[in-house]
Amino acid sequence: MQFPKLTPLQSRFAATLAATILLVILYYVLFTDLGSFAYALEIRPVDPKVADYPLLIEGRKAAHDDDGDDGTIPGKIAARDTPAPQALVNNQFKQSNINLGETQYWTFPKSAVTAPRSATPTGLPANVTATDPSSASGVVMNHELKKRENTVYISLNTCLGPSLNSTNVDPLSAAIPPLTVYISTSENNKAPGPGKSSDEQAEYIAEQGYMGASFSAESDVYVSVAAPNSTLFSGVYNYDLAASIDAYFHSVDDDTTNLYFVDSDTTSALLITDNVTQSSPDSPNYQQWMNITPPYTMFAHNINNSAIFGLERSYCALSLSAQIRPGNNAINTSMTSRGLGNKPKEQFKITYLNSSSTYYGILGMYGNSTASGIDVIGGGGKVWRAMNFTTKADSNCALLYNLDFCSQVAYAVPSNPSIDLTTLAHMYDSNAQSYYQNFTNSLSLIPCNTSSISMYSLAVGCPDCASAYKQWLCAVTIPRCYDYSSNFSFLQPRNAGQAFLNGTTLPADDPLVLSPVTNASRNPLIDSQIKPGPYKEILPCHDLCNDLVRTCPSALGFQCPTGQYLNDSYGYRASNGDITCSYLGAAYYLNSSPMKLAANFSFEIFLGFCVLWLASSLFY
Ligand SMILES: *[C@@H]1O[C@H](CO)[C@@H](O)[C@H](O)[C@H]1NC(C)=O
Ligand SMILES: *[C@@H]1O[C@H](CO)[C@@H](O)[C@H](O)[C@H]1NC(C)=O
Ligand SMILES: *[C@@H]1O[C@H](CO)[C@@H](O)[C@H](O)[C@H]1NC(C)=O
Ligand SMILES: *[C@@H]1O[C@H](CO)[C@@H](O)[C@H](O)[C@H]1NC(C)=O
Ligand SMILES: *[C@@H]1O[C@H](CO)[C@@H](O)[C@H](O)[C@H]1NC(C)=O
Ligand SMILES: *[C@@H]1O[C@H](CO)[C@@H](O)[C@H](O)[C@H]1NC(C)=O
Ligand SMILES: *[C@@H]1O[C@H](CO)[C@@H](O)[C@H](O)[C@H]1NC(C)=O
Ligand SMILES: *[C@@H]1O[C@H](CO)[C@@H](O)[C@H](O)[C@H]1NC(C)=O
Ligand SMILES: *[C@@H]1O[C@H](CO)[C@@H](O)[C@H](O)[C@H]1NC(C)=O
Ligand SMILES: *[C@@H]1O[C@H](CO)[C@@H](O)[C@H](O)[C@H]1NC(C)=O
Ligand SMILES: *[C@@H]1O[C@H](CO)[C@@H](O)[C@H](O)[C@H]1NC(C)=O
Ligand SMILES: *[C@@H]1O[C@H](CO)[C@@H](O)[C@H](O)[C@H]1NC(C)=O
Secondary structure: OOOOOOOOOOOOOOOOHHHHHHHHHHHHHHHOOOHHHHHHHHOOOOOHHHHHHHHHHHHHHHHHHOOOOOOOOHHHHHHHOOOOOEEOEOOEOEEEEEEOOOEEEEEEOHHHHOOOOOOOOOOOEOOOOOOOHHHOOOEOOOOOOOOOOOEEEEEEEEEEOOEEOOOOOOHHHOOOOOOEEEEEOOOOOOOOOOOOOOOOOEEEEOEOOEEEEEEEOOOOEEEEEEOOOOOOEEOEEEEEEEEEOOOOOOEEEOOOOOEEEEEEOOOOEEEEEOOOOOOOOOOHHHHHHHHOOOOOEEEEEEOOOHHHOOOOOOHHHHHHHOOEOOOOOOEEEEEEOOOHHHOOEEEEEEOOOOOOOEEEEEEEEOOOOOOOOOOOOOOOOEEEOOEEEEOOOOOOEEEEOOOOOOOOOOEEEEOOOOOOHHHHHHHHHHHHHHHHHHHHHHHHOOOOOOHHHOOOOOOOOHHHHHHHHHHHHHHHHOOEEEOOOOOOOOEEEEOOOOOOOOOOOOOOOOHHHHOHHHHOOOOHHHHHHHOOOOEEEEOEEHHHHHHHHHHOOHHHOOOOOOHHHHHHHOEOOOOOOOOOOEOOOOOOOOOOOHHHHHHHHHHHHHOOOOOOOOOHHHHO
């Protein structure tokens, strides 16, 4: 009889239904017609419990002492293929060291497999999506309802790996070889492991430090963990293994990073998660999220440092070895509604970074977000796919966020290291606020709520104008700063007439010094009081100006510049989610949808470009 092969479903979340069915079929086949054949190979006593145990314990001890000689030599199988498996308990991870080449044996006993499932935990507030407003006050469990009885979830985190024992090898070219997990539900294969037929066991590779498998079972589950043989590495692995009938104890999300880079300076970076809900601000769900203890955490690690190389999907490894991790005081988390759509999300300000360095950023969840470890469903934590971000090279850009008035500002601004961040934030914020005060004074004189005043739309009024003005004002008076040393074409040099922080100046005949556009900043406050020296600006998006003209009464006389003035003053959005112009709430790789791009450019069809009233000479 021909057996279909059980393909290894390498390190995926769940075994497919097909694999599950195959295991069941295998179980019955081996137990019935091919039973005697299997016994011939395995030479297993009929009652394993009685006859095997003394031998098993010795075998396991021996395997620990002289590492890696678990026999594959056929003649020796009878005597020594019967290691003592250690029992796994539902939702209780087991930690173990394992030598290169060694195999360790575990079992999840039938009593645990068939036990009733644990009570479902509270879970986080509902993640309401745009198409899903009905559940706005509901509560969603953080693991989906189980499809069937007796689903078993096995998961593994590699916590520590062996080290390279050769200095001749580039550590970034040699990832730690992954552990392999073998699972059998067959009484005929109580010691799954390397070298056995894939008909008798399923094989899962712990890719980047993570392995997860789920399948249905009715009796004992046999699990083994094998460390590969390697001459390049030496030392031991350490891993956490867990079995559960409730949900994965450790989990990963490979589909999304769920983490967006907002901006950085030379030592810190700001990142946000995706919106946790699309609920409206007056809904209880929105309030629940805004008031929650931030549920996520994150890890950051220099891409040139090999400490987590090959273990990026292991919460355990990241929490032990990532350069920036919870507990080392470099991460400040909070909930915010800043950003596009003003929906709740979590933000991370991370510090102690090096300049001009690229880091992996990995979103994580500690346990189930409120509890972790033994007896917690999902207590082993979760990680998302890694993203990366780069810190700035020049120290005259400083990351500002959480301003009182320009509350949507969250990016690097021109600065001088001699000014502390709180003072800097206050200087920019109060400056913008004073311009705004003058604007509201003017606006109050205009009967802007009469529909005939609004030239482009009958659907806008004073509040829309005020909001568009504030957006534009904050983006223009608080410029988004970028390294002077960078040469991207969308960057506009500014303040070239001033000395660099190191005291050198550009030659007096430099075109940047001669042109009024590049010789000074838009906002005179910067050159006179902040004195950042020459810097480059990511220009505000031209649609900010267009929005202002469109929504404000023509009596205010707003116009956007035209021709060269337009290109000197405003930038254009990129289609790929890169930030090539400054808009409030910007984060990298967010707006890559083509629909959004069309909307952004459609304004051009209706509008000319204009110069501005109120400080038009300052801001072009
Ligand atoms: C490592 O090599 C030894 C000796 O060749 C072998 O017994 C053992 O099964 C190997 N281990 C793995 C995980 O392949
Ligand atoms: C996490 O687990 C603990 C203990 O099981 C439980 O009390 C808590 O409600 C869970 N938290 C969430 C967010 O599900
Ligand atoms: C690496 O370590 C192993 C023992 O774990 C040793 O046999 C081997 O010679 C070492 N290789 C080098 C290049 O040092
Ligand atoms: C909320 O659900 C949507 C759709 O299922 C998903 O794209 C998004 O990532 C989820 N957000 C979070 C924070 O889980
Ligand atoms: C880090 O890696 C990048 C790309 O691999 C390389 O260009 C850069 O020089 C490296 N930096 C250091 C400090 O090694
Ligand atoms: C996080 O940042 C906020 C605002 O910058 C500050 O008030 C708070 O003390 C910081 N928390 C920690 C733990 O550093
Ligand atoms: C959040 O939702 C808004 C729409 O409400 C969307 O524009 C934005 O891209 C989403 N994601 C983030 C991280 O802001
Ligand atoms: C910063 O650079 C120093 C020196 O190269 C290095 O020791 C340190 O680990 C780096 N820190 C981070 C967070 O990259
Ligand atoms: C950083 O992320 C970008 C965008 O996802 C990707 O194209 C690039 O290869 C990544 N760089 C590294 C060093 O992983
Ligand atoms: C606001 O208006 C007052 C009176 O016209 C003027 O003195 C002040 O400079 C203006 N403020 C700004 C920031 O333009
Ligand atoms: C505009 O606002 C003023 C004062 O708030 C009010 O008296 C007037 O009726 C409003 N006009 C329209 C057309 O709504
Ligand atoms: C001063 O800084 C500027 C910009 O960072 C750089 O181009 C220049 O070479 C530096 N001059 C000296 C003498 O280091």
